[in-house]
Amino acid sequence: MSKIVFVLGAGASAHCGTPLMGNFLEVAEDLLRAGEVKEAAEDFRKVFDAVGYLHAIQSKARINTYNIEDVFAAFEMGKLLGRLPGIQEKSEIEKLTSSIKKVIGYTLERTTRFPHNTIQKGVNPPESYYEFADNIIDKIIEREKGCSVITFNYDLGLDYSLYARGILPDYGLGDIDLTNKKCVTYLKLHGSLNWGKCRSRNCGRIIPLIKFDELISKSGLDYSTIPIISRLKNRTCPSCKKPLGEDPFIVPPTWNKTAYHEEIEHVWKRAALELKDAENIFVLGYSFPDTDMFFRYLFALGVDMRTSLRGFYVYDIDSAVEERFQNLLSSGVSQRFLYQGLKFKDAIRREIIGWRADYMDLDTEYKTIPQILNIRYG
Numbered sequence: 321m322s323k324i325v326f327v328l329g330a331g332a333s334a335h336c337g338t339p340l341m342g343n344f345l346e347v348a349e350d351l352l353r354a355g356e357v358k359e360a361a362e363d364f365r366k367v368f369d370a371v372g373y374l375h376a377i378q379s380k381a382r383i384n385t386y387n388i389e390d391v392f393a394a395f396e397m398g399k400l401l402g403r404l405p406g407i408q409e410k411s412e413i414e415k416l417t418s419s420i421k422k423v424i425g426y427t428l429e430r431t432t433r434f435p436h437n438t439i440q441k442g443v444n445p446p447e448s449y450y451e452f453a454d455n456i457i458d459k460i461i462e463r464e465k466g467c468s469v470i471t472f473n474y475d476l477g478l479d480y481s482l483y484a485r486g487i488l489p490d491y492g493l494g495d496i497d498l499t500n501k502k503c504v505t506y507l508k509l510h511g512s513l514n515w516g517k518c519r520s521r522n523c524g525r526i527i528p529l530i531k532f533d534e535l536i537s538k539s540g541l542d543y544s545t546i547p548i549i550s551r552l553k554n555r556t557c558p559s560c561k562k563p564l565g566e567d568p569f570i571v572p573p574t575w576n577k578t579a580y581h582e583e584i585e586h587v588w589k590r591a592a593l594e595l596k597d598a599e600n601i602f603v604l605g606y607s608f609p610d611t612d613m614f615f616r617y618l619f620a621l622g623v624d625m626r627t628s629l630r631g632f633y634v635y636d637i638d639s640a641v642e643e644r645f646q647n648l649l650s651s652g653v654s655q656r657f658l659y660q661g662l663k664f665k666d667a668i669r670r671e672i673i674g675w676r677a678d679y680m681d682l683d684t685e686y687k688t689i690p691q692i693l694n695i696r697y698g
């Protein structure tokens with residue numbers, strides 16, 4: 321088990337260009353209008369129609385139809401109950417959960433930016449994720465300490481950065497040979513765009529693609545994208561040779577994860593074990609909404625207060641996040657709790673002397689992660 325655990329939320333991926341939960345559907349609609357998602361246009365339209373029906377029942381119930389998480393959860397609940405406003409056929413409701421996975425998948429695929437390197441004519445990983453892989457994860461591995469990353473994000477910003485740095489992801493799916501390889505435990509609690517599920521009911525394995533050697537660049541843009549979903553469709557399961565399903569394996573980000581329980585249970589158990597043995601936990605860009613019962617329980621059942629949890633560090637520029645985490649922690653841990661009002665990028669910056677972000681209060685002492693872990697450079 322790793323002594324150092326990083327927990328990442330949407331705020332960590334924001335620098336890659338990915339839309340936020342609150343404007344996700346608007347961005348998806350723009351992509352549809354611009355003809356950027358032709359292969360899934362029908363799925364996009366179906367989702368927007370269903371959102372329209374949900375919106376129309378607002379007088380009866382409160383669902384935030386602008387928030388992709390709420391909409392995904394409503395569709396899942398509709399599938400469970402066999403009811404969704406405006407849609408008569410049960411089979412249509414079931415298809416909607418497949419359509420929304422395509423909407424999420426293609427929207428993230430088309431908006432996650434891998435910037436062009438104009439000097440070397442290549443493609444760079446997203447800057448802050450690469451700094452994280454290079455200056456923190458790699459340095460910890462060098463010191464033979466081991467660390468793990470637990471993320472709520474579906475996108476491939478960090479996956480590609482690890483790939484570019486030559487570090488293999490151990491997704492906890494047991495599918496990648498890691499013997500004598502440089503690797504990091506990387507647990508994606510809500511699934512990932514590069515995970516496909518074997519269609520065979522008897523097998524049903526989740527198969528990750530980890531080579532990102534094909535990127536797409538369009539003229540006039542200064543970044544490339546990774547066409548991962550179309551590649552997943554053409555792959556077969558290595559153990560039973562059946563094709564993979566056409567949707568990426570992603571789980572709705574709500575407490576109601578029971579429908580996916582069997583498939584992703586191993587990943588969640590691994591996450592609980594990692595938290596249990598952690599000496600230092602760093603939470604970055606995860607706002608810990610009140611509705612996230614899953615993390616609350618994962619943390620409460622995972623973290624063993626008897627072990628030597630030395631520090632619990634939360635980095636977020638929204639100071640409301642500080643109080644939410646303080647309420648989560650018991651008094652014993654709260655003495656070791658430190659909130660830092662830093663963005664993801666600034667939390668992992670290695671420049672220690674002579675660097676301060678513009679928004680920082682000059683009188684306040686901030687500590688970056690390399691400072692806390694005493695990582696030295698140069």
Ligand SMILES: [Zn+2]
Pocket residue numbers: 518519520523524525557558559560561562
């Ligand atoms: Zn299979």
